[in-house]
Amino acid sequence: MVGKIQISEKIRSDLGLGDTDSFRLVDGIGDKMPGIYIDEFAGRRLLSTSSSGLSLELSDWASNLLPPATTYWKRLDQTDRKSPILISGPPVENHFEIAERGVRYLVSFQSGYSQGIFLDQRDNRTRVRDRCQAGDTVLNTFAYTGAFSVCAALAGATTTTLDLSQPYIDWAQRNMELNGIDVSSQYFCKGDTFHWLQRFARQKRLFTGIILDPPTFSRDQDGKVFQAEDHYGHLVSLATACLSPGGWLLCTTNCRRLSSSLFDRIVRAAIPARACLSQFPMPPDFTGEQYLKSILVET
Numbered sequence: 001m002v003g004k005i006q007i008s009e010k011i012r013s014d015l016g017l018g019d020t021d022s023f024r025l026v027d028g029i030g031d032k033m034p035g036i037y038i039d040e041f042a043g044r045r046l047l048s049t050s051s052s053g054l055s056l057e058l059s060d061w062a063s064n065l066l067p068p069a070t071t072y073w074k075r076l077d078q079t080d081r082k083s084p085i086l087i088s089g090p091p092v093e094n095h096f097e098i099a100e101r102g103v104r105y106l107v108s109f110q111s112g113y114s115q116g117i118f119l120d121q122r123d124n125r126t127r128v129r130d131r132c133q134a135g136d137t138v139l140n141t142f143a144y145t146g147a148f149s150v151c152a153a154l155a156g157a158t159t160t161t162l163d164l165s166q167p168y169i170d171w172a173q174r175n176m177e178l179n180g181i182d183v184s185s186q187y188f189c190k191g192d193t194f195h196w197l198q199r200f201a202r203q204k205r206l207f208t209g210i211i212l213d214p215p216t217f218s219r220d221q222d223g224k225v226f227q228a229e230d231h232y233g234h235l236v237s238l239a240t241a242c243l244s245p246g247g248w249l250l251c252t253t254n255c256r257r258l259s260s261s262l263f264d265r266i267v268r269a270a271i272p273a274r275a276c277l278s279q280f281p282m283p284p285d286f287t288g289e290q291y292l293k294s295i296l297v298e299t
């Protein structure tokens with residue numbers, strides 16, 4: 001096991017991720033360690049396992065890291081979505097900074113099941129940053145802690161960050177401030193994406209770019225269910241109605257029940273026939289199952 005982790009470390013160090021201190025170090029089957037995932041966040045390690053117990057081998061590995069590193073453990077099979085637990089090293093402060101291609105984000109190991117950034121979206125964040133320019137207006141739906149908004153705003157766009165959760169909107173504002181973005185020049189909406197997209201369309205408030213990265217399943221305050229495989233097409237149609245001429249959509253999903261080809265068909269069916277689609281692979285440190293599907297739609 002330790003030997004395999006060392007091989008994974010060597011592979012990651014050769015990837016040239018560039019000014020990035022947070023990445024997937026071990027990706028299960030892709031690194032010949034099925035059910036074991038290790039993410040590095042600016043020197044702190046998050047070990048996730050799909051089994052309910054932690055093997056002696058893994059806990060020994062965490063305790064004997066040189067130089068010693070803080071390691072937390074997360075069970076992927078849990079239903080109560082608790083924060084990871086500390087298994088070695090000193091505890092981390094509640095929100096600590098990470099860097100990704102020169103952009104800074106706040107990460108937390110104490111705010112529940114997710115840590116504040118999805119490392120598998122790194123290349124999509126770069127794509128958004130590369131596409132945006134001053135004068136653009138970008139809507140980041142299902143925004144979580146606003147990482148896509150930070151990238152768009154850094155490139156000069158005026159962003160609208162939309163999420164159901166006020167604590168995540170607050171976190172998004174802190175991420176912006178961390179990067180020197182004036183939050184008073186950006187927009188934030190709390191509420192349901194479906195509701196807001198219809199409202200924006202009625203108001204003729206159009207965007208240069210819209211990011212759609214919904215959870216596989218969610219239920220809004222009124223109990224209305226979103227299920228990616230059933231409702232993604234409708235989401236794309238609603239977003240398309242809010243695009244300015246020549247605008248773009250970034251559509252992503254980690255729904256394992258949707259294959260790349262089915263996702264492509266769903267998106268294609270919901271956009272104008274003249275639109276151009278490009279599909280993107282996952283970042284190179286994600287060597288295992290290719291669950292994240294990403295499509296850029298240019299209208």
Ligand SMILES: C[S@@+](CC[C@H](N)C(=O)[O-])C[C@H]1O[C@@H](n2cnc3c(N)ncnc32)[C@H](O)[C@@H]1O
Pocket residue numbers: 117118121141142143144145146147148162163164165168191192193194213214215218219220226
């Ligand atoms: C998978 S995360 C999105 C990750 C984010 N796109 C990123 O890359 O950082 C899902 C987010 O969607 C939000 N959410 C779930 N259902 C929603 C809805 N109907 N409308 C708006 N936000 C929603 C959740 O609060 C959560 O922050």
